Amino acid sequence: MKLMTLDIIKTENLTKQFNDFTAVDNVSFTVKQGEIFGFLGPNGAGKTTTIKMLTTLLNPTDGFAEVAGFNIIKQRDEVRKKIGIVFQEPALDNELTGRENLDFHARMYGLDKKNRKTRVNEVLKLVDLEDKKDVFVKNYSGGMKRRLEIARGLMHHPTVLFLDEPTLGLDAQTRRAIWEYIKKMNKEEGTTIFLTTHYMDEADYLCERIGIIDQGKILVIDTTTNLKNSVGNDVITLSCDDMEILLIRIQKEPWIKNIKMYDSFLTLGVEKGEEKIPIIVEIAQSLGLKIKSISVRKPTLDDVFLSFTGKNIRIEEPEQMLKKIARRRFRGV
Amino acid sequence: MLSAEFQAIYVMWLREMKRFSRSKSRIVAIIIQPLFLLFILGSGLSGATLPGMTGNYMDFIAPGIVAMAILFSSMFTGVSVLWDKQFGFLQEVLVAPISRLSIIIGRTVGGATISLVQGFIILIIAILLGVTVSSIAGLILTIIFMVLLAFTAVGFGLIIATKMRDFQGFQIIMNLIILPLFFLSSAIFPIATNKNIPEFIINASYANPLFYMVDGLRGSLTGINWKFDPLINLVIVFFICAFMMGLGTYFFSKSEA
Numbered sequence: 159m160k161l162m163t164l165d166i167i168k169t170e171n172l173t174k175q176f177n178d179f180t181a182v183d184n185v186s187f188t189v190k191q192g193e194i195f196g197f198l199g200p201n202g203a204g205k206t207t208t209i210k211m212l213t214t215l216l217n218p219t220d221g222f223a224e225v226a227g228f229n230i231i232k233q234r235d236e237v238r239k240k241i242g243i244v245f246q247e248p249a250l251d252n253e254l255t256g257r258e259n260l261d262f263h264a265r266m267y268g269l270d271k272k273n274r275k276t277r278v279n280e281v282l283k284l285v286d287l288e289d290k291k292d293v294f295v296k297n298y299s300g301g302m303k304r305r306l307e308i309a310r311g312l313m314h315h316p317t318v319l320f321l322d323e324p325t326l327g328l329d330a331q332t333r334r335a336i337w338e339y340i341k342k343m344n345k346e347e348g349t350t351i352f353l354t355t356h357y358m359d360e361a362d363y364l365c366e367r368i369g370i371i372d373q374g375k376i377l378v379i380d381t382t383t384n385l386k387n388s389v390g391n392d393v394i395t396l397s398c399d400d401m402e403i404l405l406i407r408i409q410k411e412p413w414i415k416n417i418k419m420y421d422s423f424l425t426l427g428v429e430k431g432e433e434k435i436p437i438i439v440e441i442a443q444s445l446g447l448k449i450k451s452i453s454v455r456k457p458t459l460d461d462v463f464l465s466f467t468g469k470n471i472r473i474e475e476p477e478q479m480l481k482k483i484a485r486r487r488f489r490g491v
Numbered sequence: 492m493l494s495a496e497f498q499a500i501y502v503m504w505l506r507e508m509k510r511f512s513r514s515k516s517r518i519v520a521i522i523i524q525p526l527f528l529l530f531i532l533g534s535g536l537s538g539a540t541l542p543g544m545t546g547n548y549m550d551f552i553a554p555g556i557v558a559m560a561i562l563f564s565s566m567f568t569g570v571s572v573l574w575d576k577q578f579g580f581l582q583e584v585l586v587a588p589i590s591r592l593s594i595i596i597g598r599t600v601g602g603a604t605i606s607l608v609q610g611f612i613i614l615i616i617a618i619l620l621g622v623t624v625s626s627i628a629g630l631i632l633t634i635i636f637m638v639l640l641a642f643t644a645v646g647f648g649l650i651i652a653t654k655m656r657d658f659q660g661f662q663i664i665m666n667l668i669i670l671p672l673f674f675l676s677s678a679i680f681p682i683a684t685n686k687n688i689p690e691f692i693i694n695a696s697y698a699n700p701l702f703y704m705v706d707g708l709r710g711s712l713t714g715i716n717w718k719f720d721p722l723i724n725l726v727i728v729f730f731i732c733a734f735m736m737g738l739g740t741y742f743f744s745k746s747e748a
Contacts, residue, residue, distance in 0.1 A: 245582055
């Protein structure tokens, strides 16, 4: 008897082109059974396109992918039976009640009468919506809709659940709650979870492993701990007069794990950051440089993202973008 | 396997029924409008004689109004796929392990059921108002025409829905395609039997699929004012219906969410 960890999702050189634009570019990765795997990247990085291909809603231009052991192009129906999805945009029927939405889903997935009843109650309980089940979905709040969708995604016992930006546009409290539900269902139902997000804290909190994706390409895949360690145990951020001189001098020091210069600041990955601050200040003084500010903190995925992409994640919500466009229209530009 | 597909068809149908029965304004609007036409046009022009028309005007217009009610209601259901697209619900349907054909059948049967309910309400009111019924066989044939018309129009609505991104285009299609087709169908005034109408308009009406449906409906219900024998119309209408449904299914199965 050999114990194997199964690859629930496996892609090889998955590519999707829209006319001349390559949304997903030669993406290869695997997701293991029972894990929470996250795709982290800014808006427009190709996260949703990847999900749409893996869930058979879009055909890849090139490459190959397997979900739960089935080919996403040749065995669409088998794939569909094995997966649950929570889309980025709400995909509920507002004219039906919460229970009716779940019932619709259950029938579409061929659950029999007895299973439907018990399962509807089970998933409603999981997301604490039992007392709202007979309310029309149009009267639900944004957070309730999300919870209902997560419940729906679980209805038919999927092997893997896809969550596309599960907490986009929700307030901080609701996000926390959603995170707890995601953890709970991963643990209680043993569901493998593939999620995309552009929130660092979300990926950090939920995922065991993440892939950082930008402009259609995967930059790195690793566990969140390893990624953060690669930046250094501590991150020192500093700004001073002439950063280049300091950079050239300081990168010779053996205790520097990595160093990067950005427009207005330097980041240094080091161990025992508190002890390094005086040393850095000393070096700067010997060079005749004046340090404007300096700080030390534990690395976050922001630092990881910054070090791999060279830029901060663009946290521009679609609504804000729309507002911007609307404003431009208003001005008549 | 097969039972799963039937269950999906059933639940698609059930959803249409639930949505319809909950939308009071839609029920009222879509039944009241044809009734207004029936009452106002029918009684206002009751004494009028139109060239190419035999009998009274109520007999002439009643089948036309029944056709109109079914046409508009079915079109609406077909196009409401667009709604699902905009509200994202279509993705939920498309990602289910159900064949596209079953999705379309469920949707079409649902839409056709609603429009037939409306058609029957108007038909019954028309008969109560004293519209001539030729025979029981004619009435049965009328119902068959109503069913075919309903499916054809849902199919046409589906085609439009898959080819459009939003509702702005829908208004244009209604005004530029549906209204001319409706007026050219001889639903509210005779065309093919009127000697005074220019030849090219008559020919245009022959090119109009709706013409055969209205003509067939009228011929089978009242037994007067028809151009072609209802049975000939039935054959033509059957093929139009099959064609529209086939095309609608094809376009829908090609569409990506």
